[in-house]
Amino acid sequence: MNDFVYFFTFQDPSIAFVVLGITLLGIGAAYVGTFSFLDKKALIGDAISHAVLPGICLGFILAGQKDPAYIVTGAFVSGALATFLTSWLRTNTKLSEDTIIAAMLSVFFGFGIVLLTVIQKTGNPEMAGLNQFIFGNAIAILEEDLLIYGGLAVLIIICLSLFQKEFSLLVFNPDYGKAIGYPMGTIRLVFNVLMILSVVIGIQAIGVVLMAALLITPGAAARFWTDKLGPLLILAALFAVISGIIGTYISFVFPQMPTGPWVVVCLSTVALISFLFAPKKGVVFKMVARNRYLRKSHREHILKTLYKALEEGKESLTIEEIYEAFPYQTQESINSIKSLYEDQLIIKNQNVISLSIKGKSAAKRVVRLHRLWELYLNEYMNIAPDHVHDSAEKLEHILTPELEDLLENRLNFPKLDPHQETIPRDHDEL
Amino acid sequence: MITQVANPILEIHDLTVSYDQSPVLWNVDLSLPPGQLIGVLGPNGAGKSTLIKSVMGLVPPTSGHILIFGKELNSVRSKISYVPQRESVDWNFPASVLDVVLMGTYGKLGLFKRPGKKEKELSMECLEKVGMQAFFNRQISELSGGQQQRVFIARALAQEADLYLMDEPFAGVDMATETAIFQLLKEMTQEGKTIVVVHHDIHSAMNYFDWLIMLNLHLVASGPKNEVATEELLRKTYGGKLNLLSKVSELIRQTDFNPLKS
Numbered sequence: 001m002n003d004f005v006y007f008f009t010f011q012d013p014s015i016a017f018v019v020l021g022i023t024l025l026g027i028g029a030a031y032v033g034t035f036s037f038l039d040k041k042a043l044i045g046d047a048i049s050h051a052v053l054p055g056i057c058l059g060f061i062l063a064g065q066k067d068p069a070y071i072v073t074g075a076f077v078s079g080a081l082a083t084f085l086t087s088w089l090r091t092n093t094k095l096s097e098d099t100i101i102a103a104m105l106s107v108f109f110g111f112g113i114v115l116l117t118v119i120q121k122t123g124n125p126e127m128a129g130l131n132q133f134i135f136g137n138a139i140a141i142l143e144e145d146l147l148i149y150g151g152l153a154v155l156i157i158i159c160l161s162l163f164q165k166e167f168s169l170l171v172f173n174p175d176y177g178k179a180i181g182y183p184m185g186t187i188r189l190v191f192n193v194l195m196i197l198s199v200v201i202g203i204q205a206i207g208v209v210l211m212a213a214l215l216i217t218p219g220a221a222a223r224f225w226t227d228k229l230g231p232l233l234i235l236a237a238l239f240a241v242i243s244g245i246i247g248t249y250i251s252f253v254f255p256q257m258p259t260g261p262w263v264v265v266c267l268s269t270v271a272l273i274s275f276l277f278a279p280k281k282g283v284v285f286k287m288v289a290r291n292r293y294l295r296k297s298h299r300e301h302i303l304k305t306l307y308k309a310l311e312e313g314k315e316s317l318t319i320e321e322i323y324e325a326f327p328y329q330t331q332e333s334i335n336s337i338k339s340l341y342e343d344q345l346i347i348k349n350q351n352v353i354s355l356s357i358k359g360k361s362a363a364k365r366v367v368r369l370h371r372l373w374e375l376y377l378n379e380y381m382n383i384a385p386d387h388v389h390d391s392a393e394k395l396e397h398i399l400t401p402e403l404e405d406l407l408e409n410r411l412n413f414p415k416l417d418p419h420q421e422t423i424p425r426d427h428d429e430l
Numbered sequence: 431m432i433t434q435v436a437n438p439i440l441e442i443h444d445l446t447v448s449y450d451q452s453p454v455l456w457n458v459d460l461s462l463p464p465g466q467l468i469g470v471l472g473p474n475g476a477g478k479s480t481l482i483k484s485v486m487g488l489v490p491p492t493s494g495h496i497l498i499f500g501k502e503l504n505s506v507r508s509k510i511s512y513v514p515q516r517e518s519v520d521w522n523f524p525a526s527v528l529d530v531v532l533m534g535t536y537g538k539l540g541l542f543k544r545p546g547k548k549e550k551e552l553s554m555e556c557l558e559k560v561g562m563q564a565f566f567n568r569q570i571s572e573l574s575g576g577q578q579q580r581v582f583i584a585r586a587l588a589q590e591a592d593l594y595l596m597d598e599p600f601a602g603v604d605m606a607t608e609t610a611i612f613q614l615l616k617e618m619t620q621e622g623k624t625i626v627v628v629h630h631d632i633h634s635a636m637n638y639f640d641w642l643i644m645l646n647l648h649l650v651a652s653g654p655k656n657e658v659a660t661e662e663l664l665r666k667t668y669g670g671k672l673n674l675l676s677k678v679s680e681l682i683r684q685t686d687f688n689p690l691k692s
Binding site for chain 1: 483486510514519523526533536541542545569589
């Protein structure tokens with residue numbers, strides 16, 4: 001708890017610095033990543049994040065120590081080389097994109113690991129921290145390193161904000177951009193540079209291997225919540241920043257814990273929650289909507305059963321008769337009868353059930369929609385009377401009053417359905 | 431039957447275009463008059479879209495050259511508007527109808543600048559012309575195919591160009607909308623705009639266009655509708671691909687270089 005207060009009150013300026021750095025990094029990575037996710041180029045981020053490792057090692061070998069300028073430059077150059085090779089191979093060979101990306105990723109990363117092993121063999125005392133580049137350690141970042149990483153992150157955020165219109169065009173309709181005279185090739189190049197930079201700035205905090213997750217997951221998770229680009233970018237940035245700070249906090253409390261994996265764990269949790277609970281697109285939301293529909297349809301089927309009994313001259317049904325009408329659904333019937341009673345749509349007299357006045361009107365509406373739809377299918381779509389029931393049985397629960405009016409007008413307020421049954425109206429007496 | 435005109439708005443000289451080295455458009459040479467509604471007809475794979483795309487500089491010509499308003503493409507881009515095929519974009523992109531129409535104003539806006547009130551008003555006017563103003567705030571993923579086409583046409587209108595090139599703008603559009611949009615295009619030609627439309631339906635083409643370009647890997651005809659809409663030319667256009675031409679294309683594809691490249 002003390003750790004928690006100490007960390008989040010930022011009394012230690014170095015913690016404040018790290019949190020600021022991780023925030024900028026999160027925003028930058030989420031922005032770039034969201035665009036590449038929308039562009040369906042998520043794997044490129046993965047390839048780049050693996051491909052920067054040999055550059056980091058070469059930078060270290062050349063500088064002889066962990067000099068951030070050398071390491072950033074090295075990482076950028078090898079990331080750029082991988083990106084360039086990927087697009088060159090795509091245009092000049094018949095290999096498919098996923099093959100090329102898989103090859104780039106493993107070749108560069110393998111080479112990086114070889115270099116890393118070579119460095120370890122030299123016994124350079126400076127190399128102790130180099131392993132951190134694989135999984136990241138945000139707390140170990142020095143303030144002067146942060147200036148470089150933070151500065152680059154600010155550069156990325158500014159570029160993306162300035163070019164938002166151009167990058168949207170690049171993702172949505174690059175041919176059109178070209179047709180109106182925009183330099184789409186240059187815009188693609190700028191975007192690729194930003195993409196590489198966003199990987200490069202994350203290598204110390206998150207690590208090369210997992211940087212891809214920070215690029216892609218925020219955008220993918222945010223996509224469940226919104227259909228608008230502005231809110232999508234903001235939400236993605238928020239997800240990335242929250243996960244980044246939590247990961248950093250865990251590294252602070254348990255210094256042996258690498259930051260990257262914890263950031264990824266947080267991000268995955270956010271993505272899972274989005275997948276399950278987001279309105280409209282979430283799995284749980286869809287399930288709830290389906291259950292609500294099933295409950296409504298069962299209630300309305302009971303109303304209909306009571307109404308049909310009324311048509312045959314029976315004022316009421318016993319509760320057993322209703323259970324029998326819906327075999328294997330007794331529990332649903334019990335629930336529906338309870339809720340219909342609560343809504344005062346039915347009258348219960350011990351175990352005899354009849355429709356209230358309000359209930360009659362509701363039942364008439366369902367029967368009316370059912371029979372109107374049957375008639376519509378029969379008259380306008382030439383479907384035989386013995387084939388129309390199933391569709392009407394489902395649609396009677398969802399047709400709106402506006403559609404009901406439309407059906408009535410189209411069919412000219414008919415009296416009978418295709419089975420010669422009366423279509424009931426509110427003022428009709430039975 | 432190719433009619434050349436004096437003072438053309440668009441002239442194409444000996445244009446040959448190849449994909450993967452095999453020519454898909456052979457030696458097209460034509461010129462188009464201004465202020466007309468021009469239809470590009472031909473069977474599937476005849477090179478109709480390729481013709482439009484090469485005018486817009488989206489596919490490089492193997493040989494030949496194109497002049498628009500008597501100039502090179504790059505110096506007159508702001509006067510040309512392009513409607514790509516509907517299937518060429520991902521409609522799941524998070525954007526509203528208005529966002530897409532606003533793209534029509536990007537050309538005049540230039541880089542960096544964001545569209546403001548003036549651009550939004552213009553875009554709303556263009557949406558009104560295609561009968562989509564009520565949908566301005568709708569997500570593009572929720573539109574029907576015909577509505578997507580109308581959004582693309584509105585975007586082209588927002589460019590306020592003089593020459594419009596439209597690639598299959600009526601694919602998936604219902605009859606009532608097609609008639610309304612043709613009416614709109616007709617009015618635009620009366621204001622002096624030139625509109626070139628790639629079209630798949632011969633029947634409606636005969637009703638609406640003033641001028642027809644007929645393609646079948648090569649240029650079969652280009653001229654006023656009542657002169658070129660003959661049974662013989664239609665048969666030449668739609669009566670299957672020229673066997674010999676296809677064989678030569680295949681032969682070029684198999685060679686190590688493209689001999690037609692200039």
